[in-house]
Amino acid sequence: MARTGSGRLPLFAAMRESIKEGYTLQTLRGDLLAGITVGIIAIPLGMALAIAVGVAPQHGLYTGIIGGLIIALTGGSRFNISGPTAAFVVILLPITQQYGIGGLLLVSAMSGLILLALGLARMGSLIQVVPYPVVMGFTAGIGVVIATLQIKDFFGLRNVGQHESYVDQLQALVQALPSIQPGDTLVGIVTLGVLMLWPRVTRKIPGHLVALLVGALLALGLMHFGLPVDTLGSRFSYVMDGVTHAGIPPIAPHWVLPWTLPGADGQPLAVDFNLLRELLPAALAVAMLGAIESLLCALVADGMANTRHNPNAELMGQGLGNLIVPFFGGITATAAIARTATSVRSGARTPMAAVFHALVILLAVVLLADLFAYLPMASLAAMLLIVAWNMSEAPHVVHMLRIGPRQDVWVLIICLVLTVLFDMVLAVGVGLLLASVLFIKRMADLSQGSKKPIHSDAALAALPESVALYQINGPLFFAAADKALNALNRYDEAIRYLAIDMQTVPSMDMSALVIFQKALQDLEKRGIKVYLIGVRAPLRLKLKRAGMGAVRGSRRYVARPSQAARHIREDLAEQQSEAATL
Structure with missing residues (x-):
């Protein structure tokens, strides 16, 4: 396919450039090592994030397999590793609660169409106009919300439920504190400790893998002595050949029509114009956040590897991935900064690293699904607590609050508070409005x-x-x-x-x-x-x-x-x- 400058679609831009430069055995070795490393990290993260948005854990793995593969092949960044990310939790969870998994997958497909349209319209560079205080504010707010949602599983709290309002959710957690389970709490604390300390020991072995192994072994020991611990197998199950099994099915992603899956009432969705109109604001928010996060991730990777990405091709790749992945049971996918950075540090050279990452997840689903049933929910919650902390960039936010211009600081604070108390769409809308007004005032002062x-x-x-x-x-x-x-x-x-x-x-x-x-x-x-x-x-x-x-x-x-x-x-x-x- 021709280059972007010829007027044709910029799909497969990163892959074409990589092939043009030549693919050597050394490049293959670097991509394979990076793909295996990131794939090991992506497996528990994919399951944990799927649970966080209110669906079964296998849907997060399907996202990493199909979404990660398609976006890597068709996108514009050599290094982006795509899959489910924490940024979408605050948007997707309310959709699952209101429209079920069918509505969730339909929103993902709609967002894919929007991203494709943005790429076709050459809108990749316009994403850069989103002010930094707005981005920092809503990402820090998302981190706070994700951390709050993990308290229930980290401490094994009972009868908490899911609430649309953050204040109601916080109140329910406080009321449920007397139901703290010592087994879950101990597993969560130990897993969190390993996640925090392991990087000081070595970075050659992913800390997520070590922490989950330690957490699972500790949970098995506690259950042997009669202390209950909530696991993925005790929370989720599937039916095969009329028999109910614990955990997730050892089945590769397969074709499914999103609207045939159940809505919030357990019945298949009745897709009509009214439903699409109701889901459109959420799809726009998902597309906007996916575009911002993917292009920011590509910029980070370019800075690490001294390369340049094609923003329009990346938007189109993300669009194709999100359009197709719901038809294989996957949820919204976007580039993950932490996984991408790990891939670059592990020796990735081309998009094939992301392809290998998807294949590692596929092998894990087919071969190791039965073992996933032993993963403690508290360990997965601890892992998401680390994700939330890294995402919030709390030390950096505090630093910016101290040194930043007062007007920008207020924009950051307002975006953060609105994200936590209401939703990200409102926060970004208000943040952009405030930032625009402040920019107009500054320009007026200069004139x-x-x-x-x-x-x-x-x-x-x-x-x-x-x-x-x-x-x-x-x-x-x-x-x-x-x-x-x-x-x-x-x-x-x-x-x-x-x-x-x-x-x-x-x-x-x-x-x-x-x-x-x-x-x-x-x-x-x-x-x-x-x-x-x-x-x-x-x-x-x-x-x-x-x-x-x-x-x-x-x-x-x-x-x-x-x-x-x-x-x-x-x-x-x-x-x-x-x-x-x-």
Whole structure:
């Protein structure tokens, strides 16, 4: 397929570039090692994140297999490892609660179509306009929500339930504290301790693997001595050949129509226009977050490996992955920063590392599914607590709260609080609105107009007192135009010539054009001739199209003050000549 510049679809961009550079045995060795390493990490994470969004753990594994494979092959980043991520928990959990797994998979497919449209429209670069305080605020808020949701399984609390409101969920957790289970709590604490301390021992063996093994062995020992511990097998089950088995089915992802799966009422979804309209806001939020997280992840990987990704190809790859994965039982997929960074550090060279990661998960599902039933829920909760902590970037947030500009700090805090108390969609919407208003204010503060003494410019210094100089700086738009132009009409009757220095005015919007035209007309009605100095070509064309061309020798466009001075001298000389003739 042709390159993006040819106008054709940029699919398979990263894979094509990797093949073009040549695929050696050394490259294969690096990709294989990275794929195995990340695959081992992705297995428990995939199950834990699926549980966190309210579905059976196998759906998270199917996401890593199908989504990870398709996105790696078709996307625009060499290193992105895609699968279920913690960022989506706060969006997907309410969908599962309200529409069941059928609605959840339908939202994933709809978000895939939106991402495809963004890639086709070459919108990859526009994602960069989301302000950093907004991103930091909602990601930190998501981390807080994820950590709160893990308290139940970490301590083995009973009768907590799922609540739509964060405050209600927190209240239910507090009320359930007397039901703390010592077995689950001990397993959770030990697993958390291993996860925190293992990186200090070695990074060659993934800490997730060691922590889960320790947690599972401890849980088996506790249950042997009669202390109950909640496991994946005691929480989830499946039916095969009429027999109920604990854990997850040892079956590879297979074709399924999302709308045939049960909704919240246990019945298959009735897909119609009303349902799609109800799910559209969630699909837009999922697509937006998936685009932001995937492109940020690609930037991180590029920084680590000194490469460049194709943002539009990555959006299209993410779109295809999310469009197809629900038809194999997978939930929303996006690039995972932690897994991608691990892959790069483990020697990944091409998208084949992500392909191998997907194959490792597939082998684990087919060969090791029975063993997953022994994984303690407290251990999976501990693992997500670490994910939430890393995602929240709490030390960095505290640092930014201390040193950041006050206005940006308030944007960050508001996004964080809204994400926790309400939802991410509202938080991002309000954050973008606040950031936009603050940006407009800052730009308006930079835009200003002021009277200048005529002698402040050497070219105009020798002109008589009937000549005035006005200087405009910065872009002129609706929030700045009135302030920058309000002094134009405050010249006394002695002024006959006005030179307006516009060399540092890059643009004008419609509001500024209207105000500027009115000001010029008022000046000319008073017999004041206006000279516009240094107007840039695109802006000059815009002014002339708006009706601000030359009128009776006025509104002359000149490149430099010296040219305005020459025209004024010529006009004065002509007036003196006419007066002498009379």
